[in-house]
Amino acid sequence: MPTTSDLANGLSEANQVSRARIISEALPFMQRYDDKTIVVKYGGHAMGDEALARAFARDVVLLKQSGMMPIVVHGGGPQIAAMLEKLGIKSEFKAGLRVTDKATVEIVEMVLAGSINKAIVSAINAEGGRAIGLCGKDGNMVEVERVTRTMRDPDSNIEKVVDLGFVGDPKKVNPAVLNMVAKEDLIPVIAPVAPGIDGETYNVNADTFAGAIAGALGATRLLFLTDVPGVLDAQGKLIKELSVAEARRLITDGTISGGMIPKVETCIEALDRGVEAVVIVNGKTPHAVLLEIFTEHGAGTMIHR
Numbered sequence: 001m002p003t004t005s006d007l008a009n010g011l012s013e014a015n016q017v018s019r020a021r022i023i024s025e026a027l028p029f030m031q032r033y034d035d036k037t038i039v040v041k042y043g044g045h046a047m048g049d050e051a052l053a054r055a056f057a058r059d060v061v062l063l064k065q066s067g068m069m070p071i072v073v074h075g076g077g078p079q080i081a082a083m084l085e086k087l088g089i090k091s092e093f094k095a096g097l098r099v100t101d102k103a104t105v106e107i108v109e110m111v112l113a114g115s116i117n118k119a120i121v122s123a124i125n126a127e128g129g130r131a132i133g134l135c136g137k138d139g140n141m142v143e144v145e146r147v148t149r150t151m152r153d154p155d156s157n158i159e160k161v162v163d164l165g166f167v168g169d170p171k172k173v174n175p176a177v178l179n180m181v182a183k184e185d186l187i188p189v190i191a192p193v194a195p196g197i198d199g200e201t202y203n204v205n206a207d208t209f210a211g212a213i214a215g216a217l218g219a220t221r222l223l224f225l226t227d228v229p230g231v232l233d234a235q236g237k238l239i240k241e242l243s244v245a246e247a248r249r250l251i252t253d254g255t256i257s258g259g260m261i262p263k264v265e266t267c268i269e270a271l272d273r274g275v276e277a278v279v280i281v282n283g284k285t286p287h288a289v290l291l292e293i294f295t296e297h298g299a300g301t302m303i304h305r
Protein backbone atom coordinates (compact mmCIF):
# COMPACT_ATOMS: atom_id res chain seq x y z
CA MET A 1 0.00 0.00 0.00
CA PRO A 2 1.39 3.48 -0.85
CA THR A 3 2.21 5.73 2.09
CA THR A 4 0.86 9.25 2.64
CA SER A 5 4.18 10.69 1.54
CA ASP A 6 3.61 8.98 -1.84
CA LEU A 7 0.93 11.62 -2.41
CA ALA A 8 3.66 14.10 -2.97
CA ASN A 9 5.92 11.56 -4.66
CA GLY A 10 4.26 10.68 -7.92
CA LEU A 11 0.99 8.85 -7.17
CA SER A 12 -1.27 9.05 -10.20
CA GLU A 13 -3.98 11.69 -9.97
CA ALA A 14 -6.70 9.00 -9.69
CA ASN A 15 -4.84 7.38 -6.79
CA GLN A 16 -4.38 10.75 -5.10
CA VAL A 17 -8.13 11.41 -5.32
CA SER A 18 -9.02 7.97 -3.96
CA ARG A 19 -6.48 8.39 -1.12
CA ALA A 20 -7.97 11.79 -0.27
CA ARG A 21 -11.48 10.27 -0.32
CA ILE A 22 -10.46 7.54 2.16
CA ILE A 23 -8.97 10.12 4.53
CA SER A 24 -12.07 12.33 4.16
CA GLU A 25 -14.42 9.40 4.90
CA ALA A 26 -12.88 9.21 8.39
CA LEU A 27 -14.39 12.60 9.35
CA PRO A 28 -17.94 11.44 10.37
CA PHE A 29 -16.43 8.71 12.56
CA MET A 30 -14.04 11.18 14.20
CA GLN A 31 -17.05 13.39 14.92
CA ARG A 32 -19.21 10.48 16.16
CA TYR A 33 -16.59 9.22 18.59
CA ASP A 34 -15.09 12.59 19.65
CA ASP A 35 -14.36 12.43 23.39
CA LYS A 36 -15.99 8.97 23.59
CA THR A 37 -14.52 6.05 25.52
CA ILE A 38 -13.56 3.03 23.42
CA VAL A 39 -12.47 -0.04 25.38
CA VAL A 40 -10.31 -2.45 23.39
CA LYS A 41 -9.74 -5.93 24.83
CA TYR A 42 -6.49 -7.23 23.35
CA GLY A 43 -6.50 -11.02 23.76
CA GLY A 44 -3.38 -13.10 24.28
CA HIS A 45 -4.06 -15.04 21.07
CA ALA A 46 -4.10 -11.81 19.06
CA MET A 47 -0.57 -10.90 20.29
CA GLY A 48 2.71 -12.48 19.28
CA ASP A 49 3.40 -11.25 15.76
CA GLU A 50 5.60 -8.13 15.93
CA ALA A 51 4.21 -6.38 12.85
CA LEU A 52 0.64 -6.97 14.06
CA ALA A 53 1.51 -5.64 17.51
CA ARG A 54 2.95 -2.49 15.90
CA ALA A 55 -0.19 -2.05 13.76
CA PHE A 56 -2.35 -2.47 16.90
CA ALA A 57 -0.32 0.14 18.82
CA ARG A 58 -0.52 2.52 15.87
CA ASP A 59 -4.33 2.14 15.68
CA VAL A 60 -4.66 2.94 19.39
CA VAL A 61 -2.50 6.07 18.97
CA LEU A 62 -4.58 7.09 15.95
CA LEU A 63 -7.83 6.81 17.96
CA LYS A 64 -6.34 9.01 20.68
CA GLN A 65 -4.99 11.52 18.18
CA SER A 66 -8.47 11.66 16.58
CA GLY A 67 -10.04 12.86 19.87
CA MET A 68 -11.28 9.52 21.23
CA MET A 69 -10.44 7.99 24.61
CA PRO A 70 -9.09 4.50 23.98
CA ILE A 71 -8.59 2.19 26.97
CA VAL A 72 -6.67 -1.05 26.39
CA VAL A 73 -7.45 -4.07 28.60
CA HIS A 74 -5.19 -6.97 27.73
CA GLY A 75 -5.12 -10.71 28.34
CA GLY A 76 -2.22 -13.09 28.01
CA GLY A 77 -3.55 -16.60 28.59
CA PRO A 78 -1.08 -18.35 26.21
CA GLN A 79 1.85 -16.32 27.62
CA ILE A 80 0.91 -17.31 31.22
CA ALA A 81 0.68 -20.94 30.09
CA ALA A 82 4.18 -20.77 28.54
CA MET A 83 5.72 -19.29 31.71
CA LEU A 84 3.98 -21.81 33.99
CA GLU A 85 5.26 -24.63 31.79
CA LYS A 86 8.81 -23.22 31.87
CA LEU A 87 8.63 -23.20 35.67
CA GLY A 88 7.11 -26.68 35.83
CA ILE A 89 3.83 -25.47 37.39
CA LYS A 90 0.81 -27.46 36.21
CA SER A 91 -2.28 -25.50 35.22
CA GLU A 92 -5.87 -26.37 34.34
CA PHE A 93 -9.08 -24.60 33.37
CA LYS A 94 -12.49 -25.20 34.94
CA ALA A 95 -15.65 -23.46 33.72
CA GLY A 96 -13.42 -21.54 31.26
CA LEU A 97 -11.25 -20.06 34.03
CA ARG A 98 -7.70 -20.90 35.13
CA VAL A 99 -7.56 -22.64 38.50
CA THR A 100 -5.21 -20.25 40.31
CA ASP A 101 -3.35 -21.24 43.48
CA LYS A 102 -0.90 -18.99 45.38
CA ALA A 103 2.13 -19.94 43.19
CA THR A 104 0.11 -19.47 39.99
CA VAL A 105 -1.25 -16.04 40.91
CA GLU A 106 2.33 -14.81 41.45
CA ILE A 107 3.24 -15.86 37.90
CA VAL A 108 -0.03 -14.45 36.50
CA GLU A 109 0.74 -11.06 38.05
CA MET A 110 4.35 -11.16 36.84
CA VAL A 111 3.37 -11.99 33.25
CA LEU A 112 0.24 -9.83 32.93
CA ALA A 113 1.06 -6.72 35.01
CA GLY A 114 4.79 -7.10 34.24
CA SER A 115 6.11 -8.19 30.87
CA ILE A 116 2.95 -8.06 28.70
CA ASN A 117 1.68 -4.78 30.14
CA LYS A 118 5.04 -3.07 29.65
CA ALA A 119 5.49 -4.46 26.12
CA ILE A 120 2.14 -2.93 25.08
CA VAL A 121 2.99 0.39 26.79
CA SER A 122 6.35 0.47 24.93
CA ALA A 123 4.71 -0.37 21.59
CA ILE A 124 2.18 2.49 21.98
CA ASN A 125 4.92 4.91 23.04
CA ALA A 126 7.07 3.85 20.08
CA GLU A 127 4.23 4.96 17.78
CA GLY A 128 4.19 8.42 19.39
CA GLY A 129 1.48 7.82 22.01
CA ARG A 130 1.79 8.28 25.78
CA ALA A 131 0.64 5.11 27.49
CA ILE A 132 0.50 4.30 31.19
CA GLY A 133 0.50 0.70 32.43
CA LEU A 134 -1.93 -0.14 35.24
CA CYS A 135 -3.73 -3.07 36.81
CA GLY A 136 -6.84 -3.35 38.97
CA LYS A 137 -4.72 -2.67 42.06
CA ASP A 138 -3.75 0.86 41.04
CA GLY A 139 -5.91 3.29 42.97
CA ASN A 140 -8.11 0.28 43.86
CA MET A 141 -9.49 0.62 40.34
CA VAL A 142 -11.25 -2.77 40.31
CA GLU A 143 -12.14 -4.65 43.48
CA VAL A 144 -13.07 -8.30 43.14
CA GLU A 145 -14.71 -11.12 45.03
CA ARG A 146 -13.67 -14.78 44.80
CA VAL A 147 -15.70 -16.34 41.95
CA THR A 148 -18.36 -18.92 42.59
CA ARG A 149 -19.01 -21.32 39.72
CA THR A 150 -20.78 -24.64 39.56
CA MET A 151 -19.99 -27.55 37.23
CA ARG A 152 -21.77 -30.85 36.63
CA ASP A 153 -19.84 -33.72 38.18
CA PRO A 154 -19.43 -36.33 35.36
CA ASP A 155 -19.72 -39.30 37.77
CA SER A 156 -22.72 -38.27 39.87
CA ASN A 157 -24.25 -35.82 37.32
CA ILE A 158 -24.79 -33.41 40.25
CA GLU A 159 -23.98 -29.68 40.00
CA LYS A 160 -21.08 -28.97 42.34
CA VAL A 161 -19.40 -25.74 43.39
CA VAL A 162 -15.83 -25.66 42.01
CA ASP A 163 -12.98 -24.06 43.91
CA LEU A 164 -10.94 -21.98 41.46
CA GLY A 165 -8.63 -20.46 44.09
CA PHE A 166 -7.53 -16.85 43.54
CA VAL A 167 -9.89 -16.07 40.66
CA GLY A 168 -12.01 -12.96 41.04
CA ASP A 169 -15.17 -11.41 39.63
CA PRO A 170 -15.24 -7.59 39.54
CA LYS A 171 -17.60 -6.19 42.19
CA LYS A 172 -16.67 -2.52 42.24
CA VAL A 173 -14.97 -0.24 39.71
CA ASN A 174 -13.50 2.99 41.01
CA PRO A 175 -12.88 5.18 37.95
CA ALA A 176 -10.90 7.93 39.81
CA VAL A 177 -7.51 6.82 38.46
CA LEU A 178 -8.85 6.47 34.92
CA ASN A 179 -10.41 9.95 35.09
CA MET A 180 -7.06 11.35 36.22
CA VAL A 181 -5.25 9.53 33.42
CA ALA A 182 -7.78 10.85 30.88
CA LYS A 183 -7.19 14.45 32.07
CA GLU A 184 -3.47 14.01 31.40
CA ASP A 185 -4.19 12.70 27.89
CA LEU A 186 -2.52 9.38 28.65
CA ILE A 187 -3.64 6.05 27.18
CA PRO A 188 -4.36 3.50 29.95
CA VAL A 189 -3.19 -0.07 29.36
CA ILE A 190 -4.72 -2.31 32.04
CA ALA A 191 -3.80 -5.82 33.19
CA PRO A 192 -6.63 -7.96 34.67
CA VAL A 193 -5.05 -8.50 38.08
CA ALA A 194 -6.97 -7.03 41.01
CA PRO A 195 -7.20 -6.87 44.79
CA GLY A 196 -9.83 -8.88 46.62
CA ILE A 197 -11.92 -7.45 49.41
CA ASP A 198 -9.85 -9.86 51.58
CA GLY A 199 -6.60 -8.07 50.57
CA GLU A 200 -5.32 -10.97 48.41
CA THR A 201 -4.25 -10.70 44.74
CA TYR A 202 -6.71 -12.18 42.23
CA ASN A 203 -6.52 -13.36 38.63
CA VAL A 204 -9.47 -12.07 36.54
CA ASN A 205 -10.56 -13.26 33.11
CA ALA A 206 -9.57 -10.41 30.77
CA ASP A 207 -12.92 -10.39 28.92
CA THR A 208 -14.84 -10.03 32.20
CA PHE A 209 -12.44 -7.30 33.35
CA ALA A 210 -12.83 -5.34 30.07
CA GLY A 211 -16.63 -5.60 30.34
CA ALA A 212 -16.58 -4.24 33.90
CA ILE A 213 -14.41 -1.26 32.87
CA ALA A 214 -16.55 -0.52 29.79
CA GLY A 215 -19.78 -0.74 31.82
CA ALA A 216 -18.52 1.47 34.66
CA LEU A 217 -17.20 4.16 32.31
CA GLY A 218 -20.25 4.11 30.03
CA ALA A 219 -18.03 3.31 27.05
CA THR A 220 -19.48 3.89 23.60
CA ARG A 221 -17.76 0.86 22.12
CA LEU A 222 -16.21 -2.33 23.44
CA LEU A 223 -14.03 -4.25 20.97
CA PHE A 224 -12.74 -7.76 21.54
CA LEU A 225 -9.65 -8.71 19.54
CA THR A 226 -9.42 -12.49 19.36
CA ASP A 227 -8.08 -15.19 17.00
CA VAL A 228 -11.24 -15.94 14.99
CA PRO A 229 -13.15 -13.65 12.57
CA GLY A 230 -15.99 -13.23 15.09
CA VAL A 231 -18.90 -15.44 16.18
CA LEU A 232 -19.28 -18.31 13.71
CA ASP A 233 -22.52 -20.18 12.99
CA ALA A 234 -22.89 -23.98 13.04
CA GLN A 235 -21.48 -24.10 9.47
CA GLY A 236 -18.44 -22.04 10.49
CA LYS A 237 -19.67 -18.93 8.65
CA LEU A 238 -19.17 -15.49 10.19
CA ILE A 239 -22.30 -13.93 11.74
CA LYS A 240 -21.96 -10.20 11.06
CA GLU A 241 -24.75 -8.99 13.37
CA LEU A 242 -26.27 -10.64 16.38
CA SER A 243 -29.06 -9.58 18.70
CA VAL A 244 -28.82 -10.39 22.43
CA ALA A 245 -31.68 -12.92 22.10
CA GLU A 246 -29.97 -14.68 19.18
CA ALA A 247 -26.62 -14.73 21.02
CA ARG A 248 -28.31 -16.39 24.03
CA ARG A 249 -29.90 -18.98 21.74
CA LEU A 250 -26.50 -19.85 20.18
CA ILE A 251 -25.01 -20.40 23.65
CA THR A 252 -27.93 -22.65 24.67
CA ASP A 253 -27.78 -24.77 21.49
CA GLY A 254 -23.98 -25.17 21.79
CA THR A 255 -22.99 -23.25 18.62
CA ILE A 256 -21.08 -20.85 20.87
CA SER A 257 -18.75 -22.81 23.15
CA GLY A 258 -15.41 -22.68 25.03
CA GLY A 259 -13.72 -19.28 25.37
CA MET A 260 -16.42 -17.66 23.21
CA ILE A 261 -19.02 -18.16 25.98
CA PRO A 262 -17.51 -15.72 28.56
CA LYS A 263 -16.79 -13.30 25.71
CA VAL A 264 -20.39 -13.24 24.47
CA GLU A 265 -21.80 -13.22 28.02
CA THR A 266 -19.57 -10.22 28.78
CA CYS A 267 -20.88 -8.53 25.62
CA ILE A 268 -24.49 -9.04 26.77
CA GLU A 269 -23.75 -7.69 30.29
CA ALA A 270 -21.92 -4.67 28.84
CA LEU A 271 -24.91 -3.88 26.59
CA ASP A 272 -27.20 -4.17 29.63
CA ARG A 273 -24.99 -1.67 31.45
CA GLY A 274 -25.39 0.86 28.64
CA VAL A 275 -22.45 0.23 26.27
CA GLU A 276 -23.84 1.11 22.81
CA ALA A 277 -22.35 -1.70 20.76
CA VAL A 278 -19.93 -4.52 21.27
CA VAL A 279 -17.84 -6.05 18.51
CA ILE A 280 -15.78 -9.25 18.33
CA VAL A 281 -13.09 -9.06 15.62
CA ASN A 282 -10.08 -11.00 14.44
CA GLY A 283 -7.04 -9.40 16.04
CA LYS A 284 -4.89 -11.21 13.49
CA THR A 285 -6.19 -8.90 10.74
CA PRO A 286 -3.81 -5.93 10.52
CA HIS A 287 -5.44 -2.67 11.68
CA ALA A 288 -8.58 -4.51 12.89
CA VAL A 289 -9.32 -1.65 15.35
CA LEU A 290 -9.08 1.02 12.66
CA LEU A 291 -11.33 -0.93 10.29
CA GLU A 292 -13.96 -1.27 13.00
CA ILE A 293 -14.01 2.31 14.26
CA PHE A 294 -13.62 4.16 10.95
CA THR A 295 -16.32 2.26 9.02
CA GLU A 296 -20.03 1.69 9.68
CA HIS A 297 -19.19 -1.89 10.64
CA GLY A 298 -15.85 -3.57 10.01
CA ALA A 299 -15.12 -7.23 9.60
CA GLY A 300 -16.29 -8.97 12.80
CA THR A 301 -19.51 -9.69 14.70
CA MET A 302 -21.47 -6.79 16.18
CA ILE A 303 -23.80 -7.59 19.08
CA HIS A 304 -26.49 -5.03 19.78
CA ARG A 305 -29.52 -4.55 22.00
Ligand SMILES: Nc1ncnc2c1ncn2[C@@H]1O[C@H](COP(=O)(O)OP(=O)(O)O)[C@@H](O)[C@H]1O
Nearest residue numbers: 043045226227230231232255256257258259260
Ligand atom coordinates in the same frame (compact mmCIF):
# COMPACT_ATOMS: atom_id res chain seq x y z
N1 LIG B 1 -19.38 -20.08 17.63
C1 LIG B 1 -18.09 -19.76 17.79
N2 LIG B 1 -17.55 -18.81 17.00
C2 LIG B 1 -16.25 -18.46 17.12
N3 LIG B 1 -15.38 -19.01 18.03
C3 LIG B 1 -15.86 -19.95 18.85
C4 LIG B 1 -17.24 -20.37 18.76
N4 LIG B 1 -17.42 -21.32 19.71
C5 LIG B 1 -16.24 -21.51 20.34
N5 LIG B 1 -15.27 -20.69 19.83
C6 LIG B 1 -13.88 -20.65 20.31
O1 LIG B 1 -13.64 -19.46 21.05
C7 LIG B 1 -12.27 -19.07 20.87
C8 LIG B 1 -12.07 -17.62 21.29
O2 LIG B 1 -12.05 -17.52 22.70
P1 LIG B 1 -10.65 -17.46 23.53
O3 LIG B 1 -9.76 -18.59 23.10
O4 LIG B 1 -10.99 -17.34 24.96
O5 LIG B 1 -10.04 -16.12 22.94
P2 LIG B 1 -9.07 -14.97 23.58
O6 LIG B 1 -7.83 -15.64 24.07
O7 LIG B 1 -8.85 -14.07 22.42
O8 LIG B 1 -9.86 -14.31 24.69
C9 LIG B 1 -12.03 -19.37 19.41
O9 LIG B 1 -10.67 -19.54 19.11
C10 LIG B 1 -12.85 -20.64 19.18
O10 LIG B 1 -12.04 -21.78 19.36
Ligand SMILES: CC(=O)N[C@@H](CCC(=O)OP(=O)(O)O)C(=O)O
Nearest residue numbers: 043044075076077097098205206
Ligand atom coordinates in the same frame (compact mmCIF):
# COMPACT_ATOMS: atom_id res chain seq x y z
C1 LIG C 1 -9.11 -16.46 35.57
C2 LIG C 1 -8.45 -16.57 34.22
O1 LIG C 1 -8.70 -17.52 33.49
N1 LIG C 1 -7.62 -15.57 33.89
C3 LIG C 1 -6.91 -15.53 32.65
C4 LIG C 1 -6.30 -14.12 32.51
C5 LIG C 1 -5.70 -13.84 31.15
C6 LIG C 1 -6.71 -13.82 30.02
O2 LIG C 1 -7.93 -13.79 30.19
O3 LIG C 1 -6.11 -13.82 28.80
P1 LIG C 1 -6.79 -14.02 27.34
O4 LIG C 1 -7.67 -12.87 27.10
O5 LIG C 1 -5.60 -14.04 26.43
O6 LIG C 1 -7.53 -15.35 27.35
C7 LIG C 1 -5.76 -16.59 32.63
O7 LIG C 1 -5.20 -16.90 33.66
O8 LIG C 1 -5.47 -17.07 31.52
